[in-house]
Amino acid sequence: MNRMLLEIPDCFDTTRLHVCRYQAGDGAAYWAMAQRNRVHLFPFEAENPVRSLQSEQEAEGLVHEFAALWALRQSFFFGAWDRRDQTFVAQIYVGVVNWDLPEFELGYFVDVDHEGQGYVTEAATGALAFIFDHLQAHRVLLRCSDANPRSARVAERCGFSREAHLRQNRRLADGTLCGEYYYGLLREEYRQNRNL
Ligand SMILES: CC(C)(COP(=O)(O)OP(=O)(O)OC[C@H]1O[C@@H](n2cnc3c(N)ncnc32)[C@H](O)[C@@H]1OP(=O)(O)O)[C@@H](O)C(=O)NCCC(=O)NCCS
Numbered sequence: 001m002n003r004m005l006l007e008i009p010d011c012f013d014t015t016r017l018h019v020c021r022y023q024a025g026d027g028a029a030y031w032a033m034a035q036r037n038r039v040h041l042f043p044f045e046a047e048n049p050v051r052s053l054q055s056e057q058e059a060e061g062l063v064h065e066f067a068a069l070w071a072l073r074q075s076f077f078f079g080a081w082d083r084r085d086q087t088f089v090a091q092i093y094v095g096v097v098n099w100d101l102p103e104f105e106l107g108y109f110v111d112v113d114h115e116g117q118g119y120v121t122e123a124a125t126g127a128l129a130f131i132f133d134h135l136q137a138h139r140v141l142l143r144c145s146d147a148n149p150r151s152a153r154v155a156e157r158c159g160f161s162r163e164a165h166l167r168q169n170r171r172l173a174d175g176t177l178c179g180e181y182y183y184g185l186l187r188e189e190y191r192q193n194r195n196l
Pocket of ligand 1: 041044107108109114115116117120145148150153154
């Protein structure tokens with residue numbers, strides 16, 4: 001498979017969401033989102049570049065970086081917007097672990113005002129179709145802190161199996177020790193879950 005020749009859709013829809021790669025010009029909306037979510041992302045995503053943005057211009061630069069990474073097939077960043085009123089709801093990240101297998105990593109966060117409404121599970125389920133159908137994945141990896149049960153529940157609702165538990169291998173932003181769950185989903189399992 002030549003990854004540069006893969007036909008990859010820019011967007012997909014779920015029941016409530018329009019999920020689309022960021023476009024040039026999204027910087028203003030991204031900056032507003034970053035300011036809203038700085039505190040929300042602190043406990044488990046202290047290092048997320050969203051938190052270190054200082055201006056709308058930097059946000060526009062980051063959106064351009066996402067576009068460059070997409071073009072190089074190095075990672076795929078999506079925003080998820082409410083289909084009714086176009087408000088920003090969540091971000092979905094698809095990273096490349098290994099193009100030869102191929103294996104990808106799924107990541108996400110929800111906007112602070114949209115937590116606990118099932119949006120991330122919905123967007124992540126759509127992203128799995130993108131990963132298995134369009135990127136032709138054999139396997140998907142998902143990592144989350146063992147101190148983050150909300151994230152673990154998203155993984156489990158999406159059909160992932162917990163494959164490993166690394167104990168006390170990192171510190172949270174506040175210095176607390178925590179471990180990390182590794183989840184995996186195989187192509188065969190995904191197909192069975194979807195009754196394909
Ligand atoms: C981790 C995180 C993405 C989970 O988000 P979330 O909103 O809990 O996940 P979902 O959007 O899938 O919502 C699921 C919850 O909504 C509830 N829900 C409410 N209405 C719903 C609906 N219409 N449909 C489905 N679920 C609904 C579900 O019962 C579920 O609650 P539960 O987990 O208490 O059982 C979010 O907490 C987050 O972004 N945190 C900060 C960043 C972070 O932790 N990042 C680390 C990722 S590894």
